[in-house]
Amino acid sequence: MPFDLSLYLITDAELCAEFGLEKTVEAAIQGGITMVQLRDKYASDEQMIAQAKRLKAMLSGSGVPLIINDRLNVALASQADGLHVGQSDTAVQEARNTLGQHAIIGLSINTPAQLQEAPVELLNYVGLGPVFATGSKQDHAQPIGFDGLAWLANACQLPSVAIGGLKAEHMAQVKAAGANGIAVISAICGQPDPRLAAQAFFHDRL
Numbered sequence: 328m329p330f331d332l333s334l335y336l337i338t339d340a341e342l343c344a345e346f347g348l349e350k351t352v353e354a355a356i357q358g359g360i361t362m363v364q365l366r367d368k369y370a371s372d373e374q375m376i377a378q379a380k381r382l383k384a385m386l387s388g389s390g391v392p393l394i395i396n397d398r399l400n401v402a403l404a405s406q407a408d409g410l411h412v413g414q415s416d417t418a419v420q421e422a423r424n425t426l427g428q429h430a431i432i433g434l435s436i437n438t439p440a441q442l443q444e445a446p447v448e449l450l451n452y453v454g455l456g457p458v459f460a461t462g463s464k465q466d467h468a469q470p471i472g473f474d475g476l477a478w479l480a481n482a483c484q485l486p487s488v489a490i491g492g493l494k495a496e497h498m499a500q501v502k503a504a505g506a507n508g509i510a511v512i513s514a515i516c517g518q519p520d521p522r523l524a525a526q527a528f529f530h531d532r533l
């Protein structure tokens with residue numbers, strides 16, 4: 328499936344609880360998000376597979392791919408479009424072997440050494456960050472700032488998405504640093520109007 332990293336929504340069930348996770352994603356699609364990642368550190372595999380299947384049905388025909396965070400078995404069982412893994416998660420080789428050549432596979436990168444060691448031939452994109460410290464990921468690595476982002480994005484042969492503490496006002500700086508887009512949780516999840524929150528990232532287009 329073709330993909331566009333411009334505005335990549337990562338879900339957080341707790342933050343979305345008031346508005347509802349599916350309603351948040353639906354509204355964010357109307358607001359222009361281009362990718363969705365289902366991320367849930369607390370759900371059982373069964374719960375996550377059921378949630379992924381509901382999202383996959385909802386996204387059908389939208390052109391927005393569904394990526395699963397961490398769990399290869401969930402990605403496989405739900406027929407999601409891809410998987411995002413971090414440095415300590417399932418190996419990229421195993422993910423590619425299991426999901427096949429058409430799956431969208433992303434890897435988190437925080438340092439030049441991680442980029443150098445990344446199996447680029449097996450990957451579709453990289454997530455670069457955190458740009459800033461964030462409360463959305465308790466065990467996040469050292470923030471890299473826009474200078475670190477620019478270094479990694481320019482050294483990288485793959486499409487890249489910046490992540491970590493980013494808001495709509497950072498879109499221009501992220502693009503100027505050379506990344507293809509922004510990945511966010513709290514700038515959309517838990518916002519009173521997720522559609523408007525997503526639209527705000529594209530105010531330059533208006």
Ligand SMILES: Cc1ncc(COP(=O)(O)OP(=O)(O)O)c(N)n1
Nearest residue numbers: 396397411412413414435454490510
């Ligand atoms: C697009 C994107 N980039 C980075 C991450 C972080 O992945 P990881 O380091 O595995 O951390 P967790 O999300 O699993 O806590 C991501 N999920 N998505």
Ligand SMILES: Cc1nc(C(=O)O)sc1CCOP(=O)(O)O
Nearest residue numbers: 456457461463491492511512513
């Ligand atoms: C899931 C995640 N990964 C990160 C990384 O640096 O790899 S930062 C992060 C949380 C992003 O949430 P928010 O947009 O609310 O800051």
Ligand SMILES: [Mg+2]
Nearest residue numbers: 397412413416
């Ligand atoms: Mg992970």
